[in-house]
Amino acid sequence: EAQVTQNPRYLITVTGKKLTVTCSQNMNHEYMSWYRQDPGLGLRQIYYSMNVEVTDKGDVPEGYKVSRKEKRNFPLILESPSPNQTSLYFCASSQGVGSPLHFGNGTRLTVT
Amino acid sequence: AQSVAQPEDQVNVAEGNPLTVKCTYSVSGNPYLFWYVQYPNRGLQFLLKYITGDNLVKGSYGFEAEFNKSQTSFHLKKPSALVSDSALYFCAVRGGPTDSWGKLQFGAGTQVVVTP
Numbered sequence: 001e002a003q004v005t006q007n008p009r010y011l012i013t014v015t016g017k018k019l020t021v022t023c024s025q026n027m028n029h030e031y032m033s034w035y036r037q038d039p040g041l042g043l044r045q046i047y048y049s050m051n052v053e054v055t056d057k058g059d060v061p062e063g064y065k066v067s068r069k070e071k072r073n074f075p076l077i078l079e080s081p082s083p084n085q086t087s088l089y090f091c092a093s094s095q096g097v098g099s100p101l102h103f104g105n106g107t108r109l110t111v112t
Numbered sequence: 113a114q115s116v117a118q119p120e121d122q123v124n125v126a127e128g129n130p131l132t133v134k135c136t137y138s139v140s141g142n143p144y145l146f147w148y149v150q151y152p153n154r155g156l157q158f159l160l161k162y163i164t165g166d167n168l169v170k171g172s173y174g175f176e177a178e179f180n181k182s183q184t185s186f187h188l189k190k191p192s193a194l195v196s197d198s199a200l201y202f203c204a205v206r207g208g209p210t211d212s213w214g215k216l217q218f219g220a221g222t223q224v225v226v227t228p
Binding site for chain 1: 118121144146148154155156157158161163202204206213214215216217218219220221
């Protein structure tokens with residue numbers, strides 16, 4: 001089954017404790033992206049990757065890191081999480097710029 | 113820079129009545145426009161897109177959208193709403209060649225409530 005898999009689904013952590021949210025797709029998509037969803041703000045793009053070893057900042061990259069060493073994986077790294085990063089995070093992938101995004105089921109992160 | 117606006121936080125409609133969810137955008141060049149739907153506790157699902165061609169685009173679950181270049185709008189429509197259409201709807205835009213191809217801007221979302 002074609003899918004984007006994010007892990008974990010739920011994560012509660014404390015300020016400053018490094019964490020990684022994994023994202024993997026099995027559709028051989030070139031494009032991958034991370035978003036955060038907050039009430040009233042919709043989805044805001046954090047980082048995106050047009051291909052392996054190519055990543056670029058979205059609208060809200062501060063406090064986040066990404067890497068794209070393999071085509072299928074695009075992990076999101078929070079090296080020192082803060083409470084304002086409490087949010088619902090989505091990973092997505094697509095074949096190209098005109099193609100629709102396939103979304104993962106989301107990761108609900110709480111930073112205390 | 114590209115932007116997208118969904119002017120209504122919530123749209124209420126009775127089952128069987130027409131449903132419209134509004135979206136306006138701002139981009140340089142020709143836009144790539146998308147609609148996505150989010151059901152409770154789920155990820156987003158693609159409904160339809162406009163890139164070029166016919167201004168009326170048909171998509172999944174009986175939805176359609178009309179691209180209006182002069183009004184920079186891309187409203188989502190359904191002739192007869194179902195209770196199961198109750199969800200959060202997002203409009204998204206990707207800008208033309210002068211914007212980064214990788215940046216995709218989403219609206220704030222419109223909650224649709226369909227009552228029996």
